[in-house]
Amino acid sequence: MQADVPSLFARAAQVAADYRLRAGDVPVQPSTGRVELDKAFGGSLPRHPTSAAKVLERLVAAAEPGLVATVGPRFFGFVIGGASPAASAADLLAVGWDQCAFNEVLSPAAAAAERAAGAWLKELLHLPASASTGFVTGAQGANTVGLAIGRNKVLADAGWDVARDGLAGAPRVRVVASEERHATIDRAVQLLGLGAVSIESVATDANGAIDVDALRQVLDQGAGGPTIVCLQLGNVNTGACDDLRAAVPFAHERGAWVHVDGAFGLWAAASATYAHLVEGVELADSWGTDAHKWLNVPYDCGLAFCADPALHAATLSYRAPYLTGSGATSDFVLGDLTPESSRRARGFAVWAALQELGGSGVADLVERSCALARRMADRLAAGGAEIVNDVVLNQILVGVGDDEETDSAISRIQREGTCWVGGTTWRGRRLIRVSVSNATTTEHDIDVSAAAILRAARGTSVD
Numbered sequence: 001m002q003a004d005v006p007s008l009f010a011r012a013a014q015v016a017a018d019y020r021l022r023a024g025d026v027p028v029q030p031s032t033g034r035v036e037l038d039k040a041f042g043g044s045l046p047r048h049p050t051s052a053a054k055v056l057e058r059l060v061a062a063a064e065p066g067l068v069a070t071v072g073p074r075f076f077g078f079v080i081g082g083a084s085p086a087a088s089a090a091d092l093l094a095v096g097w098d099q100c101a102f103n104e105v106l107s108p109a110a111a112a113a114e115r116a117a118g119a120w121l122k123e124l125l126h127l128p129a130s131a132s133t134g135f136v137t138g139a140q141g142a143n144t145v146g147l148a149i150g151r152n153k154v155l156a157d158a159g160w161d162v163a164r165d166g167l168a169g170a171p172r173v174r175v176v177a178s179e180e181r182h183a184t185i186d187r188a189v190q191l192l193g194l195g196a197v198s199i200e201s202v203a204t205d206a207n208g209a210i211d212v213d214a215l216r217q218v219l220d221q222g223a224g225g226p227t228i229v230c231l232q233l234g235n236v237n238t239g240a241c242d243d244l245r246a247a248v249p250f251a252h253e254r255g256a257w258v259h260v261d262g263a264f265g266l267w268a269a270a271s272a273t274y275a276h277l278v279e280g281v282e283l284a285d286s287w288g289t290d291a292h293k294w295l296n297v298p299y300d301c302g303l304a305f306c307a308d309p310a311l312h313a314a315t316l317s318y319r320a321p322y323l324t325g326s327g328a329t330s331d332f333v334l335g336d337l338t339p340e341s342s343r344r345a346r347g348f349a350v351w352a353a354l355q356e357l358g359g360s361g362v363a364d365l366v367e368r369s370c371a372l373a374r375r376m377a378d379r380l381a382a383g384g385a386e387i388v389n390d391v392v393l394n395q396i397l398v399g400v401g402d403d404e405e406t407d408s409a410i411s412r413i414q415r416e417g418t419c420w421v422g423g424t425t426w427r428g429r430r431l432i433r434v435s436v437s438n439a440t441t442t443e444h445d446i447d448v449s450a451a452a453i454l455r456a457a458r459g460t461s462v463d
């Protein structure tokens with residue numbers, strides 16, 4: 001069965017584009033439930049082939065009722081971002097070209113896009129030009145990579161070769177991190193065999209940034225030995241950024257490896273107005289961030305940077321006889337910088353997003369998101385809600401009553417569909433959590449969303 005590829009691809013692109021145009025008008029949360037969706041997708045294993053055109057139409061019919069308009073301007077849950085036109089189109093091409101970004105031989109173009117985008121990113125994000133860049137799935141992947149390199153390095157400094165000898169019998173590694181670290185740090189620590197017990201939590205200040213004096217105390221009073229310090233740009237609840245200028249040199253004096261989880265906060269570096277939040281970032285040893293959040297690149301795309309490219313590659317690379325002569329260059333192959341071997345050519349979309357926006361466009365995106373977050377906070381406060389955090393970046397924590405009232409307000413907001421916000425528990429209290437990180441969000445979106453949130457908080461939204 002010969003598919004008509006040009007019309008098939010054109011149809012897929014048309015469906016995606018139509019959805020984009022509607023994403024600002026449809027209810028953010030779909031009304032179709034799991035039962036209907038399972039019915040639409042389910043049934044028995046197809047026994048015979050179906051034409052590609054028919055498959056596509058069936059997929060569209062089954063999926064569209066269950067899509068969440070995260071790409072639209074009024075999805076404020078998690079930290080989602082949007083998907084810029086050029087980056088989305090570039091990702092369509094990455095899939096259409098079906099390039100495998102494992103090494104230079106498999107895709108010289110993908111390798112060149114990643115080199116160029118990596119260089120641009122390091123300049124934009126104030127990271128050392130000599131750092132290596134791995135294009136991973138997200139900040140979870142990037143944090144895992146950074147901590148893996150750190151683990152191998154601090155154990156090597158203690159005379160232990162993890163790659164050869166494993167962790168059994170190794171000196172214990174301390175992982176010192178904020179009590180308000182992102183949960184992906186905990187998962188990375190567990191995946192890397194360090195164990196949850198190795199984490200020593202450090203107190204935070206009023207807005208959730210690490211307390212540097214407390215960090216000093218933990219480092220000085222602890223057992224010593226191989227140590228990784230994990231700092232954060234962008235507390236997932238409050239947006240607070242750790243004081244890297246104060247914390248990193250201190251950690252280095254004690255021989256620690258310093259990893260920075262900058263999933264979204266690192267993008268503050270791109271704006272002259274917000275760059276003070278990341279001051280000292282260039283001093284760290286490894287960094288993780290997301291392109292699929294604030295850069296508005298489609299899912300999935302994260303970035304793992306390391307100040308020591310040789311160590312980065314030594315931690316993740318593998319060699320196999322079949323690779324000899326099939327991509328080994330004097331340089332690292334791309335697969336030496338990520339835990340995956342085969343993967344999509346993510347560099348095309350990042351390169352496209354950075355070209356589309358330019359440095360000033362990324363700065364503008366950051367500044368606009370923060371100004372819109374401020375506007376949301378002001379509107380909500382004027383309507384009687386309590387703004388619980390210091391809105392330093394793009395994150396807002398909103399109090400609208402006790403825990404039960406808050407959770408029922410959140411579900412009313414989600415069902416009503418004007419916007420989507422999630423909840424969180426911060427310092428023992430249930431709160432509405434709002435994150436602004438989509439380039440298409442306007443002041444009008446903020447105003448109608450604030451009104452919807454206030455209506456729901458008063459229990460007056462139409463369910």
Ligand SMILES: *Cc1c(COP(=O)(O)O)cnc(C)c1O
Nearest residue numbers: 138139140141182184236263290
């Ligand atoms: C979102 C986020 C992560 C995890 O990122 P993924 O892209 O979901 O893997 C890690 N840290 C922080 C601070 C985040 O906001």
